[in-house]
Amino acid sequence: MGRLRQKGKAGAAKAYVTRSMAIKKLQCSLADFRRLCILKGIFPREPRNRKRANKGSSAPTSFYYAKDIAYLAHEPVLKKLREHKAFAKKLARALGRGEWSSAKSLEDNKPVYRLDHIIKERYPTFTDAVRDIDDALCMIFLFASLPSNDRISTSLVENCSRLAAEWQLYVMRTHSLRKVFLSIKGVYYQAEVMDQPVTWLIPYQFTQNIPSDVDVRVMLTFLELYQTLLGFVFFKLYTDIGLVYPPPLDLNKQDSGAGIGAFALEESNRDKVPSMQPQGAVGQSNSKVSSKAVRKTIKALAASGVSEESESDALLHSVDTEEQDEEFVLKPSVSNPEDAVNLPTLHMISSNPQSHVANLFAPYTFFLSRETSRPIFEFVVRCFGGRIGWSSTTGSGSPFDEVDDSITHVIIDRPLVQRVNETDADSDRRRLRKYVQPQWIVDCINAGKVLLEEPYLQGKTLPPHLSPFGDREGAYDPAGITEDTAVDATGEATGEENEITEEEQPSEGETETEHHTDGTLAVAMETAHSDPAALRVAELQAEVAGMDYGTFEKKLAKSQKKTKQKQETSGGVEDMNKMLLSNKQRKLYEKIKYSERKRQAENAKLEQRRKEIRRGLKKNAPGAST
Numbered sequence: 001m002g003r004l005r006q007k008g009k010a011g012a013a014k015a016y017v018t019r020s021m022a023i024k025k026l027q028c029s030l031a032d033f034r035r036l037c038i039l040k041g042i043f044p045r046e047p048r049n050r051k052r053a054n055k056g057s058s059a060p061t062s063f064y065y066a067k068d069i070a071y072l073a074h075e076p077v078l079k080k081l082r083e084h085k086a087f088a089k090k091l092a093r094a095l096g097r098g099e100w101s102s103a104k105s106l107e108d109n110k111p112v113y114r115l116d117h118i119i120k121e122r123y124p125t126f127t128d129a130v131r132d133i134d135d136a137l138c139m140i141f142l143f144a145s146l147p148s149n150d151r152i153s154t155s156l157v158e159n160c161s162r163l164a165a166e167w168q169l170y171v172m173r174t175h176s177l178r179k180v181f182l183s184i185k186g187v188y189y190q191a192e193v194m195d196q197p198v199t200w201l202i203p204y205q206f207t208q209n210i211p212s213d214v215d216v217r218v219m220l221t222f223l224e225l226y227q228t229l230l231g232f233v234f235f236k237l238y239t240d241i242g243l244v245y246p247p248p249l250d251l252n253k254q255d256s257g258a259g260i261g262a263f264a265l266e267e268s269n270r271d272k273v274p275s276m277q278p279q280g281a282v283g284q285s286n287s288k289v290s291s292k293a294v295r296k297t298i299k300a301l302a303a304s305g306v307s308e309e310s311e312s313d314a315l316l317h318s319v320d321t322e323e324q325d326e327e328f329v330l331k332p333s334v335s336n337p338e339d340a341v342n343l344p345t346l347h348m349i350s351s352n353p354q355s356h357v358a359n360l361f362a363p364y365t366f367f368l369s370r371e372t373s374r375p376i377f378e379f380v381v382r383c384f385g386g387r388i389g390w391s392s393t394t395g396s397g398s399p400f401d402e403v404d405d406s407i408t409h410v411i412i413d414r415p416l417v418q419r420v421n422e423t424d425a426d427s428d429r430r431r432l433r434k435y436v437q438p439q440w441i442v443d444c445i446n447a448g449k450v451l452l453e454e455p456y457l458q459g460k461t462l463p464p465h466l467s468p469f470g471d472r473e474g475a476y477d478p479a480g481i482t483e484d485t486a487v488d489a490t491g492e493a494t495g496e497e498n499e500i501t502e503e504e505q506p507s508e509g510e511t512e513t514e515h516h517t518d519g520t521l522a523v524a525m526e527t528a529h530s531d532p533a534a535l536r537v538a539e540l541q542a543e544v545a546g547m548d549y550g551t552f553e554k555k556l557a558k559s560q561k562k563t564k565q566k567q568e569t570s571g572g573v574e575d576m577n578k579m580l581l582s583n584k585q586r587k588l589y590e591k592i593k594y595s596e597r598k599r600q601a602e603n604a605k606l607e608q609r610r611k612e613i614r615r616g617l618k619k620n621a622p623g624a625s626t
Helices: 019-026 030-040 066-072 076-097 100-108 116-122 126-131 134-144 154-174 216-240 251-255 291-304 308-325 346-350 374-383 424-431 439-447 481-485 521-527 532-544 549-579 583-620
Strands: 016-018 063-065 177-182 186-193 196-203 365-368 387-390 409-411 434-436
Touching: 016 019, 016 066, 019 030, 019 063, 019 066, 030 066, 030 076, 030 116, 030 216, 063 066, 076 100, 116 216, 126 196, 126 216, 134 154, 134 196, 134 216, 154 186, 154 216, 154 374, 177 374, 177 439, 365 374, 374 387, 374 439, 532 549
Parallel strands: 365 387, 365 409, 409 434
Antiparallel strands: 016 063, 177 186, 186 196
């Protein structure tokens, strides 16, 4: 006879504990329990049977794994929180009794906990930490823009501003920025760091108000963890490229509104300190010194009588020469003796030309108008190698002023007005520059090349600005939206594909249907039976090819018959495959199909909007016939 199982001592009742039971076991307050769960990454779980997990009770409550609570019981931060609770009681007692010396001594010995061990536990590798800094950066930039009050201290806002500036300096130095999107919430950025995409959001520079219904304590707990995480990550990123961390801050420039220009990037001299030991000594270096190099060095020293200091230098030079001459040797393969693979060396990889996208704006010099946001475009332009200046009214630190002759583009966001009393020098300077709207900078970055300035000139209606973050499979691809909607100097729409000719324009009274052009007559005929616009395209292509109408009708009927048979066959096979699936698999398959149809409908809607915008741009273009 097996052992009897008591109710509530096994199964779900033992694997899960309620929140009140967890707080009672840990002997802490609810606020401390929430803080511990956020720091350690523990969150409520949903059992399969809530009644069994709650030992027969159906009262609503939150459940946690019993192993997670046992894991929290050994956390050093929990011990510090208990010590802080005792410290608060002692401090309140000392202040109530008027024992000021005791209170000062208690304040000096206040218990403080650190989160370094938690960062090491949650992120075992540096790549894991880089992959998880998206939310940390969003939180840092958010608090950097908030005003300080009784709940958010000034030192906290200053620390967040410092971390935000350090991240931007690193991205500018390494040219890691890849995508930019100007949205209603703010500006979305995406950088590629350690082969990992990092996306973050920076709010616009408006006066922020903290809502009263937001629990700031929870956000501050997350911020505490994120500050420690970013400190670790930034130190590693800076030291890997040979920079001093943290970068020195010039307080005078900061007080004058220099922004990120108040920080100075300095090269680290840690690796440049000369060693006192000979580099070729056994056990002092990882490089292996051959006996032949040692004999040559001794003979050279005996002949020239050099000093002891130059002895190590000569030996080091001989070793470096041998290492520089070392290359991979081509050896034939065992299976294919005739083929030999030329393996690339580190020297060959470093000599490869860099991508031109990293220096997209290197040939240009920009000047920011007063109404444009300086922090956004200073960061973006410098990430792609461009020079940028601004007016002294928006802050100090500009490398040049507005009358500089090297300025090629002026980023301006005000309407075009007639200038009065303009001098000849200002008029000549104005003709040599391009006055573009801020969207031109962002669209150039997302397109990966410098676009025409004509559609983005001052006072013109801008082309649509779509999000470049459609990386999922089957998503709408706006890669060519700026090219298709761009209007050149002659007033004609550019872009060869999807171009609408006068013959294809729908006449008055007809409904404008979606126009699909596949480029070949066969593909057009396959889709002609379900789309009247495609039928019109097929007729035009057949007329261009010189095909008479009778032959076109026969081929069209044949194509429609093949398409119908193909659809019936695929539909029958799909139904048979669904019959072989289980009930759970069939529901999952239907959900996948529903998501695909929803995504296709969304893409079709965006494509229709794109074509309507193109038609409107072509009608409103200068020189278009009315």
